[in-house]
Amino acid sequence: MRQRPPLTPLVGALPSTVPFVGPEAQERDRGRPFRARIGANESSFGPSPRVIARMESVARDQWMYCDPDNYDLKQAAARHLGVGTENVVVGEGIDGLLSLVARMYAAPGDAVVTSLGAYPTFNFHIAGVGGRLVTVPYESDRESLDGLLAAVRKDKAPLVYLSNPDNPMGSWWEANELIRFIEALPETTMLVLDEAYGELGPSALPPIDISRPNVIRMRTFSKAYGLAGIRCGYAVAEAQVIRDFEKIRNHYGVSRMAQIAGVEALADQDYLRSVVARVAAGRRRIAGIAEANGLKPLPSATNFVTIDCGDDGAFALKVLQGLLSRDVFIRKPMVPVLDRCIRVSVGLDHELDIFAEELPGALAAARGN
Amino acid sequence: MRQRPPLTPLVGALPSTVPFVGPEAQERDRGRPFRARIGANESSFGPSPRVIARMESVARDQWMYCDPDNYDLKQAAARHLGVGTENVVVGEGIDGLLSLVARMYAAPGDAVVTSLGAYPTFNFHIAGVGGRLVTVPYESDRESLDGLLAAVRKDKAPLVYLSNPDNPMGSWWEANELIRFIEALPETTMLVLDEAYGELGPSALPPIDISRPNVIRMRTFSKAYGLAGIRCGYAVAEAQVIRDFEKIRNHYGVSRMAQIAGVEALADQDYLRSVVARVAAGRRRIAGIAEANGLKPLPSATNFVTIDCGDDGAFALKVLQGLLSRDVFIRKPMVPVLDRCIRVSVGLDHELDIFAEELPGALAAARGN
Incomplete structure (x- = not known):
C-alpha cells in the first residue's frame, strides 16, 4: 500500500506522549522492583477492609x-x-x-x-x-x-x-x-x-x-x-x-x-478518618526526615510532602535519581522554581524507614561527596 | 448569575442521549428484578474460575x-x-x-x-x-x-x-x-x-x-x-x-x-473452549424454543439468537414487552425490517427454561389472544 488513512488535522498535529511514566515501567527498565513505592500519591494504607x-x-x-x-x-x-x-x-x-x-x-x-x-x-x-x-x-x-x-x-x-x-x-x-x-x-x-x-x-x-x-x-x-x-x-x-x-x-x-x-x-467513613490521621502522621514523619537532613519540607494538605532541596532543579533531580537508584520510587516537580523540590508520598512505616535510610546517601551523591 | 459557560458549538449541538438503557435501570423502573437476564449478550457462564x-x-x-x-x-x-x-x-x-x-x-x-x-x-x-x-x-x-x-x-x-x-x-x-x-x-x-x-x-x-x-x-x-x-x-x-x-x-x-x-x-483457553461449546448448545436451545413457537431463529455466530417473529416491528415490540413484563430481559433490533426480530442472549439453563415458559404467553398477548 502506498497511502494510509490520515489522522484528523487536530489529532495529527499532536505528539504521542504519556503524561506519566508509571512505576511499573521504571521497574521493568531497572530490572528490579522498588522497595518503597512512595511516588504516585497512592494510599499505601489501601482501601477499607x-x-x-x-x-x-x-x-x-x-x-x-x-x-x-x-x-x-x-x-x-x-x-x-x-x-x-x-x-x-x-x-x-x-x-x-x-x-x-x-x-x-x-x-x-x-x-x-x-x-x-x-x-x-x-x-x-x-x-x-x-x-x-x-x-x-x-x-x-x-x-x-x-x-x-x-x-x-x-x-x-x-x-x-x-x-x-x-x-x-x-x-x-x-x-x-x-x-x-x-x-x-x-x-x-x-x-x-x-x-x-x-x-x-x-x-x-x-x-x-x-x-x-x-x-x-x-x-x-x-x-x-x-x-x-x-x-x-x-x-x-x-x-x-x-x-x-x-x-x-x-x-x-x-x-x-x-x-x-x-x-x-x-x-x-470511620476508615477514612483513620486514614486521614495516618496520613497526617506520615506527613510529619516525612517532614522530620527532611529536616534531619537539612532540607525544608513544605506545608502539605495532601498525602505527600514536597521537600525543598535548597538548591536548583538540577540538584533536586540528582537527589531524585539517587533515591530511584536506591530503590525508592518518588517523583518531583519539573517546572523551574518548583523543580528545586522532590515529592514524597506518605507510605507505610517500613517504606518511610527506607526513605530515611537512603536520603542521606542520595543527598551526598547529589552533592558530589 | 445571568450567563453560563457555553458548551463548544460541536458539543452544544448534541442531544443528551444514552446509547443503551441498562437492565438495572429497567429493574428500578419496574420495581422488581428480572428472572432471566438474557438481553445484553453478557456471558451468564461468567469468567473462568x-x-x-x-x-x-x-x-x-x-x-x-x-x-x-x-x-x-x-x-x-x-x-x-x-x-x-x-x-x-x-x-x-x-x-x-x-x-x-x-x-x-x-x-x-x-x-x-x-x-x-x-x-x-x-x-x-x-x-x-x-x-x-x-x-x-x-x-x-x-x-x-x-x-x-x-x-x-x-x-x-x-x-x-x-x-x-x-x-x-x-x-x-x-x-x-x-x-x-x-x-x-x-x-x-x-x-x-x-x-x-x-x-x-x-x-x-x-x-x-x-x-x-x-x-x-x-x-x-x-x-x-x-x-x-x-x-x-x-x-x-x-x-x-x-x-x-x-x-x-x-x-x-x-x-x-x-x-x-x-x-x-x-x-x-480451556475455559474459553468450554464456554464456546456451552454457547453453541445454548443457541441450539433458543432456536428450538423459537421453532416450537412457530418463530424463525436466524443463524448466529454470536452468544445470542435473533428470532424473526414473522410479522412487523410493532408485533415484535409487543413480544418484547410481553417478555419484559414476564420478567425476561431481552432486547430487539429497532430499525425497520430488522425490527421484526427479538434478540435473546444465551443464558443459563434455568434462564432459558423461563424464556421457554414465558414466550408462548408473550406471543399470545402480542397477537391479542
Whole structure:
C-alpha cells in the first residue's frame, strides 16, 4: 500500500506522549522492583477492609455489564455531599472526567488557563481538543488565584483549572479565598476545581453551591479512599452541567467493580478518618526526615510532602535519581522554581524507614561527596 | 448569575442521549428484578474460575494505580494473537476504543459509514466528534459488504465500521469475503472491524495482517470471556496506528483489576473452549424454543439468537414487552425490517427454561389472544 488513512488535522498535529511514566515501567527498565513505592500519591494504607471484602465477594459477578447510569454510586456520592443525584456524574477517574470537560468547554484555539507546573494530564487533554494552554506561574509555591483570574480575563478563557489542595506542591487555599476567586470569575468561564486531595487537608473545603453553573468540583477514590487502581472519580456541579456530560461520556466506562467499591468506600467513613490521621502522621514523619537532613519540607494538605532541596532543579533531580537508584520510587516537580523540590508520598512505616535510610546517601551523591 | 459557560458549538449541538438503557435501570423502573437476564449478550457462564480467584486475590492491591502502559495485558494479547506488543492498544472496552477512533479519523463534517441498525455506540461517538453518519441497509440480515464499499467510495469516507460476527442480527461473513472487502477498500479509509463476538462463531476470522495500515481489529473481554463488567478490550493494528492512540487515549483508563483479569482470562483457553461449546448448545436451545413457537431463529455466530417473529416491528415490540413484563430481559433490533426480530442472549439453563415458559404467553398477548 502506498497511502494510509490520515489522522484528523487536530489529532495529527499532536505528539504521542504519556503524561506519566508509571512505576511499573521504571521497574521493568531497572530490572528490579522498588522497595518503597512512595511516588504516585497512592494510599499505601489501601482501601477499607469492608471495601476489600466487598470486591472479593463480587469478583464472580463481573460477567454483568456495569450500570451505565452509575445509579447506586451517584446516590451514595450525592448523599455523602448533600446534593442531588442530578448534580453528580461518575467517570473513569478525574482523568476521564477532565477529558470530557476539555471536549465540552474548549473548542480548537480556545484559551484554557492553568498553573505552570500543575496537573499534566489536564494539559494533555486540552491539547487533545486543540485548546491553547495559558499558564500562570505559581506564587510562593501556591497556585496564584489572582494570576489565574487575570489570565482568564485577559484571554477570555472558557475554562480554567485549579487544584486545591494542590499537586505537586501540597499547598492550599482557605475556603474564603476560594469563594472570593469563584465569585470573581466571569460567568462564562468554567472552573474545574480538582479536589482529589480534598479529604486530606487541615482546612475545610468551600461549601458546594450547586446553583452556580460555572464550577465543577472533582473528587476521586484514588487518594484518601485508597482505590487508585479502580479508576473512578466523580464530578459535582449544577444539574444542567451534569446533564451535558451525557452528550459525550462513555456510558459504560466505569467498571462494575469500581461502582460497587465506591459505594462501599463512601459508607466506611470511620476508615477514612483513620486514614486521614495516618496520613497526617506520615506527613510529619516525612517532614522530620527532611529536616534531619537539612532540607525544608513544605506545608502539605495532601498525602505527600514536597521537600525543598535548597538548591536548583538540577540538584533536586540528582537527589531524585539517587533515591530511584536506591530503590525508592518518588517523583518531583519539573517546572523551574518548583523543580528545586522532590515529592514524597506518605507510605507505610517500613517504606518511610527506607526513605530515611537512603536520603542521606542520595543527598551526598547529589552533592558530589 | 445571568450567563453560563457555553458548551463548544460541536458539543452544544448534541442531544443528551444514552446509547443503551441498562437492565438495572429497567429493574428500578419496574420495581422488581428480572428472572432471566438474557438481553445484553453478557456471558451468564461468567469468567473462568481462575480469573475469579485472581480477581479476589488482588482486590486488596487496588490502592495502586493501574499500569498506564497495560504492559502485561498487551504482552498476553500480542502472544495470543501472534502479533507484536507494538500492534496492540488496550482500552476501556471496545466502546472506549471506538471513542478514540472517532476522534482520530473523523473530523467534523466527515462522512463515516456504518450499517443502518448496527452498533449504536459507534454512532454515538461519531456524533460526538461531529462526524456525518452514512448508513447502509442490511441485506438479508447481514451487513452489506458491497453496500458499505459503495458508500465509502461515494462519500470518500475516512472511516467505516463493520462488526463480524454482527450484532444485533448474529450474522457473519466468511473470511475470504472479508478479505476481498478489505482489499477493495480505499487505502485512505480506516476500517474498524469489531470482532467482539469473534471467538464464538463457526467460522475462522480472517488472518490478522498487521502490515496493513487501514484496518483496526477490535476484541473484548466482555463476551466469550465473561468479563463485561471490567470494561476492557483491545485493538490490533499496524504499529503506527497503535502509536497514534497515544496522542489522545486516557492512559490511566483501564483499571488494574481489568488488566490482571484480562491476562488470566487469556491464559485459560480451556475455559474459553468450554464456554464456546456451552454457547453453541445454548443457541441450539433458543432456536428450538423459537421453532416450537412457530418463530424463525436466524443463524448466529454470536452468544445470542435473533428470532424473526414473522410479522412487523410493532408485533415484535409487543413480544418484547410481553417478555419484559414476564420478567425476561431481552432486547430487539429497532430499525425497520430488522425490527421484526427479538434478540435473546444465551443464558443459563434455568434462564432459558423461563424464556421457554414465558414466550408462548408473550406471543399470545402480542397477537391479542
